[in-house]
Amino acid sequence: MKSAAFWFLAPALGLIALFFLLPIAAAFLLSLTDFDIYAIGDPAALRWVGWENYRQVFEHPLFWTALGNTFYFVLIGGPLSVGLSLGAALLLNHRLTCCKTLLRTVYFLPVVSTLVAVAVVWRALYSPDAGLLNQLLGAFGIQPIDWLGDPRFAMPAIILMAAWKNFGFNMIIFITGLQAIPERLYEAARLDGAGSWAQFRFVTLPQLAPTFLFVALMTMIGYLQLFAEPYVMTQGGPANATLSLVMLMYQEGFRWWNMGFAAALAFVLFAIILAAALLQLSLQRKGGV
């Protein structure tokens, strides 16, 4: 009986071991060596360096910049994106809204469109001379802003684009969460004399809490791995203002072939994500969820 279960599971377990566990173990071993361009040419040039790579991660001139940028992106972009999703979901779930299916499709469209194509369009929007955004701001008398060229504005520009690109997915999840709230709870609240704000505060939000937890967690995990947006929009510039941890990992690993160091950075990022996820879970549990 037992062995039958094993054989049914074996193909899946085998694939997981081969393509998931084995590479992780290999990457961990790699992170304890100084595997680099010299080691490719001559395996004798490979040195076992123990935790040296991990120490160097924290001394890397760009690590703290990248970490700061990543947190900036997560702390501003995450709430913005989740808030946008919730707002859009509430609007779309309202009984007075028309053409719901159409709007839902339109809001979801950015999620499924190719990032590179989206980036081209947003580059045009952000263009300092002819961009639509600066023309809009100009109508209010605001001086043109060099969105992608100015280190102060590059990250906000990336955040804005990422929030726009991603909010549709969370919106769909919120809509399902909203639809799962039984109508009788609202009826009861109305009978108790609750206005629309009170209904939202005391019925919708608590009922949405599990959805909220899921959305917040997934968004945070996804946003900590910021890569594609700066990769196609700014290449990490200007003055490294949009260099994220994964960007740094890519540069070290594939541009400079510093595989050992890049692997160590990957495990550091994993630890950060794990810590952030645990922190968030414990916070939300304390919050009474």
Added chain:
Amino acid sequence: MRLGLARWCELIRTKTSTQATVRMNFHLRMSLVIVFSIFMLLGCNPQPESQGGIILDLWALGSEGERVRALLPAFEQQNPGVRVRVQQIPWSAAHEKLLTAYVGGTLPDVFQLGNTWLAEFVTLGALLPLDAVLPQAAQADIFPGVLAAHRLQGHLYALPWYVDTRLLFYRADALQQAGVAQAPQTWSAWVDTLRRLRAHSGHAPLVLPFSEWQTLIALGLQQQAALLREDGRYADFSHPAFRDAFRFYIQLFREGLAEVGGEQRIGNLYQAFAEGRVLMLVSGPWNLGEFERRLPPAVQASWATAPLPAPDGAPFPGRSVAGGASLAINAHTPHAQAAQALLAYLAEPDVQLAFYRATGDLPVRMSAWTLGDLRQSPRIDAFWQQLQHAQGVPQVAEWERIASALMRHAERAARGLVSEEQALADINQEADRILSKRRWMLEQQKP
């Protein structure tokens, strides 16, 4: 995998040719047709016509990969039995692709590479020494600075294919209007010209992107800075010679003669140059063709090129970086002889000239310039003059990485985030760290 594919091709070919004699049922025939067309799609290459022929695989980068094909039939005629198969690879992915191919043991027989990657591939032991491919006379016909950049540890590891160096592109009409008679020949004249241009136009006239290290390094070479010391064991950026160059470079930004991040603000360079929002840039030969193609006719008469200015008191023109692309042979190719013949052919003056006509890439053979009267055009002649004063960068595998760190710190200094002194100290420290493995490797090699 490859062998298996070849066998399949063979099998299918014999099956299809004997189709007439062997009566096959419809299903088998149909399935063979389907399988055959799938293999056609997968790139089942036809075998060479001559028996025992050699196929040379050549990886060429960018548009050169497209244009070089036209030169190859003549080579194949001269070398019966040899066929060249060209694979085109985009520049942006080339470095990663070549490294990965080396790791996977799938490097082609001959490949193109940027000449600053050379040290890296020599370190890997991926390249065949090419000292005997060209006779001495032909080697002497190549721009000396360019050829020197291909010689490592006393051996020639690649042949330059076309040259690249950086010099001034400018709007001659704007210089005239600002009261400057000719392109600047000294650093102080350069600054003076830029000041006048700015006063006349009201904006920063020069574009200096931080993504291009060549300009700053050229200024350093002009001050005779060694850049690295002790055989590339340590960085030497705080040396007074480089410090002068660095100060001059940063000064251009501090004075508003070039704008930090200007290249992003102007958007399309050619449009900005045509509209006079950019009046001067430091760029390479590819822009000769681009400017001719992309600038409107009204501006065509008013742009010019000039060699880089030299530091005050040094002879004009100032040095620039010897760049360009090279051709190298895989150290493990089974067709070394044919590959060397291909390289020798591509280095012949008339082939170089034909390649220039097809691509606009400047020939490495000086006799090709004479052959094609290239110096007739003053814009191209500026490159000729500059190439006589071109010098390679230090030949260490870590060069690109060091240069990129250098520009990162230069940008910080130009933005005023750190002082110049601090930036130079930071660069030195970071470059020393990057070179630590090299130091260890050199220690190991000592007997």
